[in-house]
Amino acid sequence: MLAGMEKIQLIAILGSIFFMIGVIELIRRKQIKEAYALLWLIFGTVFVVFSIWKKGLDFIASLVGVYYPPALLFLVMMVAIVLILIQFSVVISRNNDKVKNLAQEIALLKKQIEDENKPGNKN
């Protein structure tokens, strides 16, 4: 199997495997939360599979009518990146909201403490 392998395929296999190891390591060290790593893992797996199983890429490309199989890989990659960026926007927006609520809560609590410490307050 290795004998008939082109140089570029070997690079692709190694590259995608290193990528997967990198992502898995980041999850293991809790640098990425599992939920956010899901998309990375799914698309990493797709790349590992297709770099090893080259015929599979040719087959699927012909199935969907893509004449140049590597173009399919680019398409998959772009879809992956767009999906992940959308996910980022969602997460950032949610975090914005949480930060806003926390800041408001802190401000209101500070005010409450100030009122309670005021000499001659009724409470």
Next chain:
Amino acid sequence: MNNRIIIVPCFNEDGCIKSVIEEIASHQPAAEVVVINDGSTDMTSQAARSTGTASVIDLPVNLGVGGAVQTGFKFAHKRKADYAIKVDGDGQHPAAAVDSLLLPLMNGEADLVIASRFLSPNMGYQSSFSRRIGSKVIQWLCQMLTGIRITDPTSGYRAYNSRAISFMARHYPTFDYPEPEEIVLAARNGLRIIEIPVEMRDRQAGISTISSSMSIYYMLKVTLAMIFIFLRPIEKIKE
């Protein structure tokens, strides 16, 4: 006697916040004035505190107008205020009009009252030409989306009853320029809106939050925000 809270959101307004508070206090001695200091980098907080008549809430970070105003509504809701009046910290809104803003709320005719500088027979401050055009566009969009004709959709001088306070405390648009959005949000969710004429002044100090180079960006953002609020599901209003 009902309890009323006057919300004054401000960011770097140490030049005129004192006179704004004193003006409100002289017209509304019974009301609690709450200054929401939106992470100012100047002496706004100290200036407001030095009056001795205002409660000051200091936000630990700058949230933008929307976040600051919402803090005021959360506070008013916590205090179980019957009415809240929102007055800008830059001195454009004459405190003498507070009672006339509250009147439709007290009569149960509306949940939200907007002070309009364009309904006023006496001119007063009416802002620049380009801004009036922008105002017209927003007004038209408002009418398309809600069916209500608001002559001054960017006016920040508004009064709210307890129903509106509780709604805004939870759903206030956290946007840099939330006024037009607030109208669509309120109308969509069944709050009754009334406009009354109020003569406004030119700002006393500081600079407008919307510079002319930002105005196209502002229009785009406001338009988008209004349309999306319209597309969102209607919230349940807790009484």
